[in-house]
Amino acid sequence: DTAVSQTPKYLVTQMGNDKSIKCEQNLGHDTMYWYKQDSKKFLKIMFSYNNKELIINETVPNRFSPKSPDKAHLNLHINSLELGDSAVYFCASSLTSGGVRETQYFGPGTRLLVL
Amino acid sequence: AQTVTQSQPEMSVQEAETVTLSCTYDTSESDYYLFWYKQPPSRQMILVIRQEAYKQQNATENRFSVNFQKAAKSFSLKISDSQLGDAAMYFCAYRSRGGSEKLVFGKGTKLTVNP
Numbered sequence: 001d002t003a004v005s006q007t008p009k010y011l012v013t014q015m016g017n018d019k020s021i022k023c024e025q026n027l028g029h030d031t032m033y034w035y036k037q038d039s040k041k042f043l044k045i046m047f048s049y050n051n052k053e054l055i056i057n058e059t060v061p062n063r064f065s066p067k068s069p070d071k072a073h074l075n076l077h078i079n080s081l082e083l084g085d086s087a088v089y090f091c092a093s094s095l096t097s098g099g100v101r102e103t104q105y106f107g108p109g110t111r112l113l114v115l
Numbered sequence: 116a117q118t119v120t121q122s123q124p125e126m127s128v129q130e131a132e133t134v135t136l137s138c139t140y141d142t143s144e145s146d147y148y149l150f151w152y153k154q155p156p157s158r159q160m161i162l163v164i165r166q167e168a169y170k171q172q173n174a175t176e177n178r179f180s181v182n183f184q185k186a187a188k189s190f191s192l193k194i195s196d197s198q199l200g201d202a203a204m205y206f207c208a209y210r211s212r213g214g215s216e217k218l219v220f221g222k223g224t225k226l227t228v229n230p
Contacts, residue, residue, distance in 0.1 A: 048217060
């Protein structure tokens with residue numbers, strides 16, 4: 001049973017295109033995240049949503065727009081893709097318990113290659 | 116801002132031996148969490164172990180244990196009886212308790228296990 005799933009796993013596209021990555025979790029968590037892992041394996045937070053409300057928005061180009069239709073889903077839409085957007089994008093989720101967000105669990109990642 | 120430093124880009128260990136991966140962090144907060152995540156070639160981010168800063172006792176999970184030195188801001192991971200399946204990138208991560216609860220990652224240590 002998949003806990004945090006992402007689609008697609010691989011995405012190859014041309015510069016200038018618009019693409020979306022979808023994330024779903026069936027853990028009953030209320031907070032979801034997007035992280036970017038660059039070619040040097042460095043992981044950095046991009047966005048976080050709690051119960052469909054944006055709570056973290058790091059310095060990310062506004063070509064990136066997250067959307068959370070409900071607390072089990074967090075999608076990432078990228079406009080006008082650039083070569084530098086090539087990376088692995090990870091979705092993660094966590095549960096708020098006693099006012100504290102617990103351990104984050106990660107999806108399998110989506111490898112995006114922009115040509 | 117919090118930072119996490121992993122000073123060993125690569126480490127190797129013989130199968131069945133013990134290896135220790137280093138991690139130091141910088142924070143002005145007193146309450147936080149520390150994590151070790153493992154990323155095998157499959158790319159999946161897997162939680163290895165978690166430590167709450169308010170707990171003096173070092174966390175252990177089977178063959179994995181940590182040496183948490185709060186005053187020194189050090190959080191090393193010890194892997195005992197290393198197995199071939201332990202070969203992976205290992206990431207140390209910090210998370211505040213409350214506020215912006217994003218994970219801040221180190222740059223990772225690539226662990227090779229030699230048969």
